[in-house]
Amino acid sequence: MPDLKIQQQSLGDGVNFIEAEGFLDAHTFEEMENLINQLFREDCYKIIVKLEKLDYISSAGAGVFVGAISTSKDNGGDIVFLKPSPNVKEVFDLLGLSQIFQFAETQDEALGCFN
Numbered sequence: 001m002p003d004l005k006i007q008q009q010s011l012g013d014g015v016n017f018i019e020a021e022g023f024l025d026a027h028t029f030e031e032m033e034n035l036i037n038q039l040f041r042e043d044c045y046k047i048i049v050k051l052e053k054l055d056y057i058s059s060a061g062a063g064v065f066v067g068a069i070s071t072s073k074d075n076g077g078d079i080v081f082l083k084p085s086p087n088v089k090e091v092f093d094l095l096g097l098s099q100i101f102q103f104a105e106t107q108d109e110a111l112g113c114f115n
Contacts, residue, residue, distance in 0.1 A: 004028035015046040021053035024061030045077025052083040
C-alpha cells in the first residue's frame with residue numbers, strides 16, 4: 001500500500017508549513033488529521049499545505065481539510081494549498097472544494113493569503 005510522508009515546520013508568525021508526499025486516502029488520512037489537530041492544540045491555525053508531491057487524494061483525505069477549515073478560520077487562520085499536483089487539484093475541483101480553499105503557486109503567495 002502506498003505511503004504518506006509528511007514534513008512539518010513552523011515558518012514563524014503563527015504559520016505552519018506541511019509538505020505531503022504520496023497518497024492521502026482512507027489508509028493514511030489519520031496521520032494528517034493527527035498533525036493538524038496537534039497544531040490546533042498548539043494554537044497554530046495558519047497552515048500552508050504543499051501538495052506538489054502528493055500523487056493521490058481520496059475523499060477521505062480531502063475530508064481531513066474540510067473538517068479542519070472551519071476550526072482554522074474560527075480562530076483567525078486559514079488553510080492554503082501550495083502547488084497541488086494536477087491529480088489532486090482535479091479531485092478538489094470535482095468535490096467543489098476549490099470554492100472553499102485558497103490555492104497558491106509560491107510560498108510568498110501562500111503567506112499573503114493570511115493578511
